[in-house]
Amino acid sequence: MDFQINYFATALAAFTYMGIGALWFSKALFGVPWAKEVGKNISDLKISNNKKGLIFPAIGSASGAYFLSVLVKSTGIEGVQMSVMLGLIVGIAFIGTALMSNYYFMGRTKRHFVIDTGYHVVAFVIMGVIIGLFN
Amino acid sequence: MHIEINWLAVAVATFIGTAIAGIWYQEAVFGKAWRKATGVTPKQSKQAGNSPMGVLLLVNFVTAVALAILVYISSHFFGNHSVGFALLNGAAAGLALSATTLIVHNGFELKPKKLTFINVAYQLAIFLAMTLVIGLFGV
Numbered sequence: 057m058d059f060q061i062n063y064f065a066t067a068l069a070a071f072t073y074m075g076i077g078a079l080w081f082s083k084a085l086f087g088v089p090w091a092k093e094v095g096k097n098i099s100d101l102k103i104s105n106n107k108k109g110l111i112f113p114a115i116g117s118a119s120g121a122y123f124l125s126v127l128v129k130s131t132g133i134e135g136v137q138m139s140v141m142l143g144l145i146v147g148i149a150f151i152g153t154a155l156m157s158n159y160y161f162m163g164r165t166k167r168h169f170v171i172d173t174g175y176h177v178v179a180f181v182i183m184g185v186i187i188g189l190f191n
Numbered sequence: 192m193h194i195e196i197n198w199l200a201v202a203v204a205t206f207i208g209t210a211i212a213g214i215w216y217q218e219a220v221f222g223k224a225w226r227k228a229t230g231v232t233p234k235q236s237k238q239a240g241n242s243p244m245g246v247l248l249l250v251n252f253v254t255a256v257a258l259a260i261l262v263y264i265s266s267h268f269f270g271n272h273s274v275g276f277a278l279l280n281g282a283a284a285g286l287a288l289s290a291t292t293l294i295v296h297n298g299f300e301l302k303p304k305k306l307t308f309i310n311v312a313y314q315l316a317i318f319l320a321m322t323l324v325i326g327l328f329g330v
Binding site for chain 2: 081130131148
């Protein structure tokens with residue numbers, strides 16, 4: 057099991073994943089419709105009210121970025137285009153599906169699903185760009 | 192690169208994943224706690240009809256195909272074709288991608304921890320069951 061991934065690219069991808077999340081769920085983008093779907097006031101859902109909660113996005117982003125880096129390495133693919141494709145597949149097949157089955161049974165709206173899944177798929181595509189560029 | 196998918200394994204994995212969902216969310220298992228945490232009533236579920244099951248089947252099929260591809264790629268890259276290694280792939284994908292995503296979303300939505308536990312454990316259970324099937328069929 058000897059392989060070398062680019063840790064700088066992986067870390068950069070992980071931070072980008074989190075950063076996109078902060079933007080995505082901000083008022084400027086989808087924060088307002090998202091809060092409406094959750095059924096809570098957006099001010100109650102602010103990150104500053106939930107500092108401890110940031111540990112999970114950090115773990116999630118880091119493990120997602122690491123997973124994609126190892127996958128890009130182990131498939132032996134080259135080029136940004138291919139790693140973007142891989143990011144897209146991982147985002148849809150593992151994250152999109154997990155959210156879809158759980159959300160659907162909970163009777164959540166399509167809009168809620170699209171906002172949440174859209175974030176991860178977009179983030180995985182951009183991580184694919186970053187990891188592909190450094191590969 | 193060339194990827195071989197065992198479609199019979201994928202079909203069995205899809206079926207088993209869906210069966211686990213059926214058992215997991217039974218009233219006698221976690222269904223009762225899930226209804227309490229989500230506020231979904233049996234009546235609402237009945238109104239939704241069969242379409243959530245259709246969605247579940249489709250979603251589990253996509254997951255099974257992706258896991259089959261993942262196990263194929265990594266078992267060839269690492270030169271390890273054992274069932275245990277297939278399971279390790281399922282655990283890694285389930286923990287690194289699905290579990291963290293559900294924990295993050297439920298966390299920011301201030302959902303009860305119990306709901307997160309039920310969702311995450313279910314997701315891990317189907318990832319492990321599916322990779323077990325894929326591993327047993329051989330890669």
